[in-house]
Amino acid sequence: MTLNGDIVIKARRLTKRFGRRTALDGLDLDVPAGVILGYLGPNGAGKTTTIRLLAGLIRPTSGSAVVFGFDANDQYDVIQRRIGYLPGDFVAYPDLTGAQYLDYFAHLYGGVDRDRIELLTKRFDLDLSVRIGMLSRGNRQKVGIVQAFMHEPDLLILDEPTTGLDPLMQREFRDLLRETRGAGRTVFLSSHVLSEIDAVADTVAILRAGRLVTTQSVQALRDKARRRLDLTFAATPPADRIHAVPGVQELTIDGRTAHVVVTGSTAELIRSVGPYEVTNVVSHEADLEAAFLDYYTGRE
Numbered sequence: 495m496t497l498n499g500d501i502v503i504k505a506r507r508l509t510k511r512f513g514r515r516t517a518l519d520g521l522d523l524d525v526p527a528g529v530i531l532g533y534l535g536p537n538g539a540g541k542t543t544t545i546r547l548l549a550g551l552i553r554p555t556s557g558s559a560v561v562f563g564f565d566a567n568d569q570y571d572v573i574q575r576r577i578g579y580l581p582g583d584f585v586a587y588p589d590l591t592g593a594q595y596l597d598y599f600a601h602l603y604g605g606v607d608r609d610r611i612e613l614l615t616k617r618f619d620l621d622l623s624v625r626i627g628m629l630s631r632g633n634r635q636k637v638g639i640v641q642a643f644m645h646e647p648d649l650l651i652l653d654e655p656t657t658g659l660d661p662l663m664q665r666e667f668r669d670l671l672r673e674t675r676g677a678g679r680t681v682f683l684s685s686h687v688l689s690e691i692d693a694v695a696d697t698v699a700i701l702r703a704g705r706l707v708t709t710q711s712v713q714a715l716r717d718k719a720r721r722r723l724d725l726t727f728a729a730t731p732p733a734d735r736i737h738a739v740p741g742v743q744e745l746t747i748d749g750r751t752a753h754v755v756v757t758g759s760t761a762e763l764i765r766s767v768g769p770y771e772v773t774n775v776v777s778h779e780a781d782l783e784a785a786f787l788d789y790y791t792g793r794e
């Protein structure tokens with residue numbers, strides 16, 4: 495078991511080159527126990543490369559990945575049973591049934607509680623008697639999910655796990671992630687689904703062209719994000735006053751309503767219109783997606 499506060503993943507100057515192409519360039523990253531880390535970045539940024547390095551499947555060109563205090567590459571056999579790994583391109587043995595495939599992994603893991611497999615299978619509405627090659631893409635993905643979670647590992651390393659899942663199953667999966675965190679376990683989750691990261695992740699790390707551009711809490715990102723506020727006044731909105739408030743990015747007046755875009759806290763804005771009679775306030779969700787995308791494109 496790991497304790498909260500322990501560092502489960504420690505990457506130091508972790509670098510991977512394929513020929514002359516640098517897929518990952520000097521990654522320094524600590525992931526504490528009990529955290530869901532969302533790992534984001536555009537196509538080709540190096541997410542899958544990082545995940546393969548952490549799971550000990552490829553050898554770094556330089557630097558190191560240490561998982562539970564063991565070198566991911568040299569001591570792969572020690573950490574293998576303590577991690578659940580779901581590859582992005584999950585292609586299982588097509589001729590095996592789901593049950594046979596999971597049995598095979600249960601054996602590798604040194605035995606798995608049957609009830610646990612059954613519970614997960616039921617939960618994801620999966621038929622294990624079907625050959626994997628005959629399953630739909632989403633159902634195949636579910637076999638991968640059960641395989642990654644069934645031995646209740648302390649660390650889950652998941653590469654775009656909800657690919658192909660329908661909305662109901664995506665929700666089920668998010669619940670599973672939250673329960674996993676609730677049990678003190680750690681999740682390293684790469685995803686392109688920004689709403690998913692928003693919904694479950696505690697921390698985001700954003701990668702661009704092989705380099706880490708930021709690591710911060712989702713809450714911090716949310717606090718800094720743009721927010722839309724519609725303020726309706728009893729009389730003409732005090733445009734100059736609103737404009738002067740720090741953080742106000744945009745202002746449009748539509749009759750008695752002021753549509754305002756603010757970054758950061760809206761407290762100052764609310765205070766500044768205090769002397770005026772406000773008849774209605776509509777506050778929209780922080781635009782976390784825009785904040786994410788700024789990091790993707792380098793506009794941050």
Ligand SMILES: Nc1ncnc2c1ncn2[C@@H]1O[C@H](COP(=O)(O)OP(=O)(O)OP(=O)(O)O)[C@@H](O)[C@H]1O
Pocket residue numbers: 512515516517535536537538539540541542543544582
């Ligand atoms: N086995 C390989 N041989 C050569 N180049 C590779 C190999 N694996 C990855 N790359 C290159 O490394 C870079 C990073 O790839 P990676 O798969 O890690 O990106 P990613 O962030 O997972 O992208 P995506 O969002 O599309 O999954 C890309 O330029 C890719 O072409």
Ligand SMILES: [Mg+2]
Pocket residue numbers: 541542543582653
């Ligand atoms: Mg990838």
